[in-house]
Amino acid sequence: MSKPNKLKKCLQVEIDAADPFKNDVLDRKANIEILTQFITSYEQSIVLCIDAGWGQGKTTFIRMWQQYLKNQDIPTIYFNAWESDYTDDALIALIGEIGLVIDNLSGEDKSKAKGFFSTIKNKIGYLTKDASSKEWLTIGAAFGSLISGGRIKVDKIAEFTANLGASLAKDQIEKYEKSKQVLFEFKQALSRLAECYCGDDDNKPLVIFIDELDRCRPNFAIEVLEKAKHLFNVDNIIFVLATDKTQLGHSIRAVYGQGLDVNGYLRRFIDFDYLLPSPVKSDFIVSLSKQLGLNKYLNAPPSQFPVYNYTLLNILKDITNLYKLTLREQEALCNILNIIVRTKNQLTQEEYTLLFFLIVLKLKFPDLYKSLNKENKRNFIYKALENINSQYTFTTDNNTFHLESLECMLLTVIRTNLYTPDEKMIEDYVNTYDFDDEKKQKLINSLPIVGTYQSNILSLLIIKNAIEFSSSFRLD
Structure with missing residues (x-):
């Protein structure tokens, strides 16, 4: 007796480790080979956007590309922005993903990478969104001490705010100077960390793939773009964003208003756009x-x-x-x-x-x-x-x-x-x-x-x- 048909569901395309194009029914191999040649020809950091609409195979494309790069001994990191959308700070999420792959290194590179990563973690506190929150808690506590029994000490508050203004101005200048130094040290450590992944080959950058950006909360999506461009703009790192730029534009307008020139805004963060060819005539x-x-x-x-x-x-x-x-x-x-x-x-x-x-x-x-x-x-x-x-x-x-x-x-x-x-x-x-x-x-x-x-x-x-x-x- 023949067995009854079992109901199956569509599965994600399996990426074969030995041959990433084994199940490539969309003929993406040529696109990936050309893009690999493109990104490895740059000495400085760039941000490349793989632009395609919903359901056009962006995730499969970059997963296939990631495996192809691994087979070429080019280090990669995959960051699903949507899965990290629950976090309060995109910078912490990005650094966390970089730290997770340190164990894939071996020998002296692994030891060096842990040292640089430790430096990065020490500096990151100055660069996160909540870095200044503690000082305001201190100010709030001091202000609260000037209220006694529900009565406000007006003369004391006037004196406190006058001194506070001068103190804050001085603190802000010092913090600005400190943040510039911290940012320099952060980028320096980040570049050296990337070298540990890349080895001695200057033509093999660390490629960080960012996926599902268009599905994130608008504020989080914008923050990922800002952090990728401003804080990770260092030698040896290439960013590849896989996103629907039209949908991403809707997210950006939700924050900055419908009249915003989205293309002009995105040009601040994205160096090159690559429109993923339509797969409709495939098998x-x-x-x-x-x-x-x-x-x-x-x-x-x-x-x-x-x-x-x-x-x-x-x-x-x-x-x-x-x-x-x-x-x-x-x-x-x-x-x-x-x-x-x-x-x-x-x-x-x-x-x-x-x-x-x-x-x-x-x-x-x-x-x-x-x-x-x-x-x-x-x-x-x-x-x-x-x-x-x-x-x-x-x-x-x-x-x-x-x-x-x-x-x-x-x-x-x-x-x-x-x-x-x-x-x-x-x-x-x-x-x-x-x-x-x-x-x-x-x-x-x-x-x-x-x-x-x-x-x-x-x-x-x-x-x-x-x-x-x-x-x-x-x-x-």
Whole structure:
């Protein structure tokens, strides 16, 4: 007896220590090799930003890059800013991460590193946000002594504040002079510590990756940027930020106001931006389907495309590319699909195509997806068709037969003749979007095939109910 299918969930891409690109379905190797050459060509400290939107694979990219650098004997540190967001001071969190990797060193380098790290810890008290809080507690206690029995000694307070003003001015000057010296010694110790990680090779800086900055509290995100640029701006250290700069901009405006020039502000901290190439035309969806065991459902050629030998997985890839689904959205789509194929009776090949489309609407256009109901069928179909055509660009490869088939399936939901596809409806559809003759012919050629499938609003609602059922599951 065959074992029942087990429900799986999408897993993070495994980074193989020996070959970090073993599972590189996004073809990131060339990007990482070029960036490595770029950062090792600089003698001074720089801050490089890897900019990409939510769900575009930033974390996997820098984890893969980190392992690649390790294999090149280039020292690295990974700092997840969001996981450290609970701390009160970003500087302490950053220094803590640096200290954690000292034990990875050996011999004389390890001994030296511990000495420099001890110096850094002694200096850090002067540089943290709470460094001056104790003096104000002392002042507050002294001020409180001038209040007796609920009565304020006015003459004493006047004398105290006059002396306090002169004393504070003197203290502030002394503290400023002290802080400059402390900062110099801090940076010097930090640079020497980085040398311990790097060895004698000047072309091997300490690379500190900062991830998830755009998910942090606005104040914490800004503080990480400030500390990275001002306090860690020393030889032998390179910072790589992986963040969505658009989202980071929202965080910065939340602190400094909506009128702030975010790009100008970020130029103070970020030396170079690298826009991570979009992965939408990759085989990531194929890799996910294999990982979840969906490929056996999706690799059979659909019966309506025997001449084209087109599989359901091909259709899924093309719809994914048409709608430019992010990696996270592709994972969400596969998770929903994974549940449906295991909890619903066998779907027809036409229903799979409609299922792919409705899941995409749920992920990308939830308002349109929610509008699907019996009372709104005609309006939903027209808006759905409009949505499909809004995705096409001049660069879109429209040389695929199934997309016209999908459009015709949707049109048959509102066809006027129950038994024969309405060519007049196709004609109106073509005129609405001013399609060329090639597109029109593809639609007409699809009619006889689609006509064998009785698509209606009920079939769409059944598929929608299956999608909603899948939403009741939680995959941790």
